[in-house]
Structure formats: structure tokens, C-alpha cells
Amino acid sequence: MITVYGEGRGFRVIWLLEEMGLPYRLRDVDLLSGLEHDPEFGSINPAGFIPALVDGAVTMVESIAILEFLLARHGPTPLAPPPHDPTYGRYQQFLHLGEAGLAMAWYVVNCSANLAPPDERNNWGARFAREIFETRLGLVTRQLTHSQYLAGDHFTAADISVVYALEYAERGGFRFGDSERAYIARCTARQGYRRAMAACHATRGWVESLARARSAGEEAS
Structure with missing residues (x-):
């Protein structure tokens, strides 16, 4: 097991x-x-x-x-194209970009915003990390003008990697454009995602608490 x-x-x-x-x-x-x-x-x-x-x-x-x-x-599984597949290079790039270029950069932004002393929350390192996130996000946005998913026209593990990072940033207050939001919606509509969210009680509880806080804020305004 x-x-x-x-x-x-x-x-x-x-x-x-x-x-x-x-x-x-x-x-x-x-x-x-x-x-x-x-x-x-x-x-x-x-x-x-x-x-x-x-x-x-x-x-x-x-x-x-x-x-x-x-x-x-x-495997083998369609979630990972083989090395001779024309999409393999893009698959590998975005599989690793999801952590190295996106999630790790946003981790610095998130920790600075929520854990740092008040006068250090928008420090140079946090601003630079956000810039890293935004420049790497540009690669995602550009690819989505060519295909429904990041390796090509089929969902792969590269999308799992990147969508995790995008949702992490979105929950931290980052606002995406229409193409990114549509891409996130396509991927999170999958049954595999929904089963994962049902299994991950802490993650689901965090998402629900954010939604309640947003709703309370909108009502107060």
C-alpha cells in the first residue's frame, strides 16, 4: 500500500x-x-x-x-508522455516549472505576507519572489494560447503540478486573467481532482475557510 x-x-x-x-x-x-x-x-x-x-x-x-x-x-499512463513523444519537452518543462518557478516563489510571498513582522511583509525578497512568479506565469499564459493543456491537447501530470501552484497563489490573493481561470476550471472539473479534494480534509477545510472569510468580507463591504 x-x-x-x-x-x-x-x-x-x-x-x-x-x-x-x-x-x-x-x-x-x-x-x-x-x-x-x-x-x-x-x-x-x-x-x-x-x-x-x-x-x-x-x-x-x-x-x-x-x-x-x-x-x-x-505506468505507462497518458499522464506522462514517453520521451519520443513530440510533447515530451513541454511536459517536462511545465512539470518542473509548477514547483521551481511558481509554487516555490509564491511560498516566499505567502510566508512574508502571513508570518513576517508587519514591517517586513513587503520586503525586497517578497517583491522579487512575486516578480519571479509573474514572469514564469507568462510561460503558462503563452502556452495556453496554443493548447488546452500545458503539454498539448491532453491533460498530463504537468497540469497537476502547475494547477496546484496556481490555486495556491489564487488562494493567497493573486488575480489571474481569463485564460488562466478557464484553464484552472478545466483541470479542477476532473473527477480525479474532486476525489483528491474529498480525501484531503485539511486542504478542503482551508479552502472552505477562505471562502467563508471572503463571503464575510463582501457582506461587510
Whole structure:
């Protein structure tokens, strides 16, 4: 049985597992309580971040590496085009862009906005990280003028990678244009996404709390 430790970026992993129809167990991780209170997870990932994966004798961290591992071990699957496919280069580019260019940059923006002291929330590093996010987003926007999905006309794991990052930014207040919003809607309408959201209680609770806060703010205004 495949075990996924933690949500957050682990949502990507759960979404992929649902798309592939693979059985798994999602094990909650409370990072705020500290590794000393969760020795099982501490032994899986002593660095103390999520997600982590255990599949048989294999233990892994880093969400994009986990996606590639699952696709290779449990494939072949249309979610990952083979190297000789004309879309393979775009697939690889956007698979990794979703984390390296988008989600990680927005992580800095988000942490600065929510965790930094008030006078440091719009610091140089946060502004530069937002600029990185926006320039890399331009690659997504440009590709969407050519195809419905990022590798081509078919949904792949690259879309899982990028849509996670786009939703993360959107929930943090970033406003997308029409093409990006339509793309997010196409991907999140999939049954695999909906099953993943149903399985990820913490993620679903966070999304619902944001929606309630937005609604309360609109009523107050």
C-alpha cells in the first residue's frame, strides 16, 4: 500500500494517485506540533517537511520527484508522455516549472505576507519572489494560447503540478486573467481532482475557510 504523509504539496500526489486509480493511504502530519511529537514521520523525513511517500521499500520526499517516481513505477499512463513523444519537452518543462518557478516563489510571498513582522511583509525578497512568479506565469499564459493543456491537447501530470501552484497563489490573493481561470476550471472539473479534494480534509477545510472569510468580507463591504 502506498502511503502519503501530509497534504500541502502532497495534494499533487493524491491528485495523481486518484487520476491513476492507485490505492493509497493518506497519513496526516501536524508540522506545527514538532517532529518530537511524531517520531514515525520524523523517521520518514528527518528534514521535517511534507509530503513524503512510502511505496514498498522506497521512501521519497519532494512532490515533483514523487510524481515522476509514481508515473514511472506504476505506468505507462497518458499522464506522462514517453520521451519520443513530440510533447515530451513541454511536459517536462511545465512539470518542473509548477514547483521551481511558481509554487516555490509564491511560498516566499505567502510566508512574508502571513508570518513576517508587519514591517517586513513587503520586503525586497517578497517583491522579487512575486516578480519571479509573474514572469514564469507568462510561460503558462503563452502556452495556453496554443493548447488546452500545458503539454498539448491532453491533460498530463504537468497540469497537476502547475494547477496546484496556481490555486495556491489564487488562494493567497493573486488575480489571474481569463485564460488562466478557464484553464484552472478545466483541470479542477476532473473527477480525479474532486476525489483528491474529498480525501484531503485539511486542504478542503482551508479552502472552505477562505471562502467563508471572503463571503464575510463582501457582506461587510
